[in-house]
Amino acid sequence: MLIHTAIEQKLLNAFEPVFLDVVNESSKHNVPAGAESHFKVVIVTPAFDGMRLLARHRAVNAVVAEELAEKIHALALHTYTPSEWYEYYAEKPPASPKCFGGSKADKASL
Numbered sequence: 001m002l003i004h005t006a007i008e009q010k011l012l013n014a015f016e017p018v019f020l021d022v023v024n025e026s027s028k029h030n031v032p033a034g035a036e037s038h039f040k041v042v043i044v045t046p047a048f049d050g051m052r053l054l055a056r057h058r059a060v061n062a063v064v065a066e067e068l069a070e071k072i073h074a075l076a077l078h079t080y081t082p083s084e085w086y087e088y089y090a091e092k093p094p095a096s097p098k099c100f101g102g103s104k105a106d107k108a109s110l
Contacts (some may be wrong), residue, residue, distance in 0.1 A: 024039055
């Protein structure tokens with residue numbers, strides 16, 4: 001099963017989101033073609049009502065813990081309640097941060 005599909009299915013089952021977008025952003029990074037190592041997740045669910053941002057991220061990370069431990073290098077999370085989403089982001093979800101890529105770093109300067 002593709003990592004993208006596994007992440008999506010696990011999040012759908014765990015949170016029953018009103019909106020979910022799992023984007024493989026690996027092609028924007030210094031990885032082989034077809035890689036599944038960098039993802040962005042935008043998830044909107046009532047399950048996040050009353051939760052602080054860190055708790056939301058921990059909840060998502062717990063659901064995809066297997067993929068994080070074994071296969072994913074980077075996971076950008078954008079977690080919202082329905083009211084936050086419709087008020088601020090529904091028309092344009094935020095972009096993922098730029099990756100500085102460990103493999104691109106000049107190891108000699110470290």
